[in-house]
Amino acid sequence: MSSELQPGRYRQFIIHSSAFLILLLCLLLPTRNSTLDAWYYAACVRHGHELLLPHHLLYNPAGWLWVKLLHLLGLLPDTLAALKLLNALAAGATLLTLTRLLRRLGQPDRRIAAWTLVVGASFGLLRFATENEAYVLPVLFSMLGSLSWTRYRLAAALRLPPLLAAGFWAALACLFHQIHFFWWLGLLLGTGWYGRRKGLELLVFALPALLVPAAYAAALSAWNEPLTVPALWRFVFHDYYAGLAGGSGSGHGVLLTVANLVRTFVQVHGSLTVLVRAFPVLYLVLFSCAGFFGWAAWSGWRSFQNRLARTELAPTGTLAAVRRTHGLILILQLAFAAYSEGNAEFMVMLPALFAVVGSGLAWLPARSLGAAGAGMLLWNLAFGLVPSHFLRFTNTAALLTAIPAQPRTWFLLDNHNLVLNQLHYYSGNPVGPPNVLPAPTLLVQRPGQSAAWVRAWVQAQHRAGRRVLTDCLGSPRLLDRAQLVYGDQNAALLRGFRAVRLDSFPTFFGPRYLTEILPPASTSPLTPNPGAASGRPDEK
Numbered sequence: 001m002s003s004e005l006q007p008g009r010y011r012q013f014i015i016h017s018s019a020f021l022i023l024l025l026c027l028l029l030p031t032r033n034s035t036l037d038a039w040y041y042a043a044c045v046r047h048g049h050e051l052l053l054p055h056h057l058l059y060n061p062a063g064w065l066w067v068k069l070l071h072l073l074g075l076l077p078d079t080l081a082a083l084k085l086l087n088a089l090a091a092g093a094t095l096l097t098l099t100r101l102l103r104r105l106g107q108p109d110r111r112i113a114a115w116t117l118v119v120g121a122s123f124g125l126l127r128f129a130t131e132n133e134a135y136v137l138p139v140l141f142s143m144l145g146s147l148s149w150t151r152y153r154l155a156a157a158l159r160l161p162p163l164l165a166a167g168f169w170a171a172l173a174c175l176f177h178q179i180h181f182f183w184w185l186g187l188l189l190g191t192g193w194y195g196r197r198k199g200l201e202l203l204v205f206a207l208p209a210l211l212v213p214a215a216y217a218a219a220l221s222a223w224n225e226p227l228t229v230p231a232l233w234r235f236v237f238h239d240y241y242a243g244l245a246g247g248s249g250s251g252h253g254v255l256l257t258v259a260n261l262v263r264t265f266v267q268v269h270g271s272l273t274v275l276v277r278a279f280p281v282l283y284l285v286l287f288s289c290a291g292f293f294g295w296a297a298w299s300g301w302r303s304f305q306n307r308l309a310r311t312e313l314a315p316t317g318t319l320a321a322v323r324r325t326h327g328l329i330l331i332l333q334l335a336f337a338a339y340s341e342g343n344a345e346f347m348v349m350l351p352a353l354f355a356v357v358g359s360g361l362a363w364l365p366a367r368s369l370g371a372a373g374a375g376m377l378l379w380n381l382a383f384g385l386v387p388s389h390f391l392r393f394t395n396t397a398a399l400l401t402a403i404p405a406q407p408r409t410w411f412l413l414d415n416h417n418l419v420l421n422q423l424h425y426y427s428g429n430p431v432g433p434p435n436v437l438p439a440p441t442l443l444v445q446r447p448g449q450s451a452a453w454v455r456a457w458v459q460a461q462h463r464a465g466r467r468v469l470t471d472c473l474g475s476p477r478l479l480d481r482a483q484l485v486y487g488d489q490n491a492a493l494l495r496g497f498r499a500v501r502l503d504s505f506p507t508f509f510g511p512r513y514l515t516e517i518l519p520p521a522s523t524s525p526l527t528p529n530p531g532a533a534s535g536r537p538d539e540k
Helices: 008-028 036-047 059-072 079-104 109-121 123-129 136-154 160-176 178-194 198-222 229-236 251-265 271-278 282-305 317-339 350-358 366-390 397-405 416-427 451-463 481-486
Strands: 409-413 436-438 467-470 498-505 512-518
Touching (some): 008 109, 008 123, 008 366, 123 350, 136 178, 136 317, 178 198, 178 317, 251 317, 271 282, 397 416, 451 467
Parallel strands (some): 409 436
Antiparallel strands (some): 467 512, 498 512
16 A cells, blocks of 8 residues: 555654654663763753853753753753753654655655654764754754755745745754854755745845844853954854864864764764673674665665666656755765864764755665664664663762862863863852863873973972872773874873872773872982972963
8 A cells, every 4th residue: 555545643653753763762861971061061051151152152041941941840850861851852853854854855654764764863863862962953953944945945936934934943053053054054055046036035045144143242242242343253253263163174184074974873982892892792783783784785776776767756856956955065064074173063964964865866765774774773772872871981970079179189180171060060160170180191282281391290299299190090991082183191191100099980991090190219300390380281
């Protein structure tokens, strides 16, 4: 029986089944290993600090309103957990919006469900739908913009309200994260290329974008900064001026781009081998995923060979315009992610764009897409969501107690910003303790702070009677982005000092050790300059 003859409820179940499955999994499996940014945003929302951050201006205010709404309803969830819930719901809404868009592009029910499964099972979406990060909500708004823009393009007559709505949603996405400027730009260019009355349509689409400078001007005033053009410009691009964002065209960036593009679809991390060794049952997952991916490739290849006989989904001119416009958006987003040193966070929207563009591949059968989506979902559950929900990858509980209790002790921490943001979350104090610093590997990355400087600084603290503790020696090290970029120089930088383990913190990957760095048994050949190395290493 064709999908058109199926009962309405069953048809709706088929179309939306993938979206509701992904939503349920995200609701059930939030991560227990939140990132340093997740803790920081949650601290800002919980205590009302720094709600208006320029790179993603409205994310924290939206989270603050969400938590207030839950409180009004009589619910008192942990703030971090509540924000993860918000992102899970946003991911579900994104997938439901995708189903509506694919339906307008003439996709049969089973292909809609299959494409939605591929997008929903992508690790990029699952990762941030179970975390408090600023990347899922703007994808939802951009998808709503594309849905409205497609309605405008498919209308027989010129209808401006959907185009105005498209401009509004696309501009709102930019306010939730600046990376979505390229989605907005792609829709703008598509409006100009395929418009019937180009000048009028460009004006209608671009008009809501005035909300963006207005919102940034209001935020600048809230920060008590002068409302001038230079001040506004520096506020909008604060993260680039502060060195928190940026990019280049280096070969290293190309390598990270390829790696993170793969990781946008399937989890690839140094933890995989550890997980397989700890849980041999995961070998079955590997074989099963290989079967799914192999079947998807074989089925897709057979269908591709017979593509000339498959004309039922051949795109019309209007449908082709929608796909080409989203193909342009895909290229723009991927190009900027590559420029940003292959930033994985800037690739979260790519699977949804692939689905819109790939919906024009008439020869690609739903069974092939479904097999690929099932393989991705199984892989990302086994190596991503389930371990992140049930296992402890980090353990900072003892540090959160020790740091405030020992103000004259220096803590050189492997992930010092994570600890600082957790202290902010629990204490409400946005100014972190002054006795927390990065591990030596990161200290030497700062201008003017060489290996000799760091060693001299440690010796100066010993002479001043201050202890120096670290968690960066003897602890398990996984191959991740930080390892690829900086390596692990901690042991080499502290060579010659005595290291005495004081405590250990259990994690899934093995114990992390708190080690005291003591003066060498014999006099060090380095003679420090006490005046240059007696304070914090970032003091100039």
